[in-house]
Amino acid sequence: MDHLSLPFDPEDMLTRLRPWIETESPTYDAAAMARMVNLAAADCAAAGASIEVIPGRLGLGPSLRARFPHPDQGKPGILVSGHLDTVHPVGTLTQNPWRREGGRVYGPGIQDMKGGNFVALEAMRQIRRAGLQTKLPVTFLLTPDEEIGTPATRDLIEQEALQSACVILPEPCGADQSATIGRFAIARYNLESIGRPSHAGARLGEGRSAIALMARKIGQIEALSGEDCTFSVGVVHAGQWVNCVSSRAEGQALSMAKTDADLEDGIARMLALSETVNDVEFRITRGVTRPVWQPGQAKDLQLFELARKIGADLGWTLTHKPNGGGSDGNFTGALGVPTLDSTGLRGDGLHTLNEHVFEDSLVERARYHAGLFLNIGPETWA
Template structure:
């Protein structure tokens, strides 16, 4: 009889399976591209014998895929494997960051965040099914299209699905020390717009009021509000088309992250206080999507961490647990009080950059962790 330790995980096979996932580029704002990725994964889930469901996208974003893995109680509440298939990398990034292996490192857009982890946990289910090993609890998979922009279109779907389950596994990339996440900071996004007065920059410069200049001054003010417990970062800035025109409109986006909900609300108040509708150059601040704080040390989550640590020790590595910034969909499930173990995916570095990569050794390592969790949660 095949045991968990006998499951035939093979690094080269896993990399070969991952390649089409990475080469199917899927930036959040390109719904057609995201849906091509959903097509690929839905096909793989169907090939496992899973009962798959395509959930149409909304808000101009891509679809979601939900799948009940074969089990005598398939479809019932048990373990939810929750992940996103969108990335921050635009189509064409492969020209600069091709999928490639160099020794113990493998590169590719979205490989670390979070296609690598999603693939590993799906491969773990594939190997368990092939070996005829039945998990104590049925497993449901939910892959979504919009985590990288705060999950505006699928939060309700995630929360509704999560409430049916006892445990949530989120294979986001591991923390820098290889550890898991057992709580996450609160996050809010803001849309900013300055509106000035246009003029010809060479002929009547003094008649104009620059929206760009106003926004630029505010950027320093916003980022200057950052503390160790509440951070502010302006990451998007759009304005101007003609250099000989004084800009009349400038748009920007700001991300605020805080260690507690109270600190987040204080940060929100500071941002909204920047509204200035009566000035010569109007400043408008609108609050966007928010991720609630996921408080650490919840008993159910800590029990999951303890189990993960036992499994990791048997495999030969360590898994620490800590609260972290950088939101994920685990914010939603953890905030609901559902036992959630996050950042249990691959190890790597430089996510969201043109050097995004994973440590190849972490593929098999995390696959064994995944099978242990699937087979011992609820046992």
């Protein structure tokens, strides 16, 4: 028996995937993340893995490490790096509930990337049930903070990757089933505007509006965008009472570039926008940075070549391309560890209230992961 004949059951897979989607797990809700980790840990254990729950830090939730038994346990193997956090707050299920419609399956986080994690785990479950043995040990590391740049678990991911032969990330695949080899650099920034409060009706002139300066700065930040580096502001919080001149506004921004040099130039231009205007202070501080994962590295391409052959077995013409969106593949790829990203489900609407996957991609991508797990070996890089 091989990956082409493993008995994947789509109805059973959907039944067991549903709790993963209905256990909502936004990044900033540590208790919700812990519930999701408990669910994933139980499924990993049922698939035959030994599990370790790693406590969270920085106020975020825990991580899960699941190691499958192997005669060469402890030697470099395959690391499946995934995240269990989503951008959707608890309660999003009321707006995008689990449902099957027209060959699509909906729910928050199903494409990015709970569905991909699940089918990779299902591949190992079926491999174990069939009594097959992977050439290399397989470890899953599922983390809680990718959607905010991985501030708490980057060290954990990098250390696990450095002890591995390669890394697979079941992030969503391209619309054409393509994989990702190479990702652009991304920097995040914290924005803060500090003004002076006053009564907006009786003493308006005594106040200094933090909101007003923040609004002007947003335009300046986004005007920095060019061919080499783009800038956007995605989060702003300010004000509490409409009859009070705002004394504080906070925000978050990011920039993206194809090279580390262009990103650093953009960071310098961004930080130069800090200033004090009319007694209102505007501060920009640098947040999490994802390094460039350079496309075209030889060991990545060798890993892709194996993936291409497995895709051909399944009737696909698998291609690859670099990606502007960040992932934890930025870290592992930048370290030079062979990395194959975007092996997850086909779908659309990630990060929206229309997030869904195509139902037929569950078995398709589970079989693909099984092929990777069974065929990646030392000879892949010979």
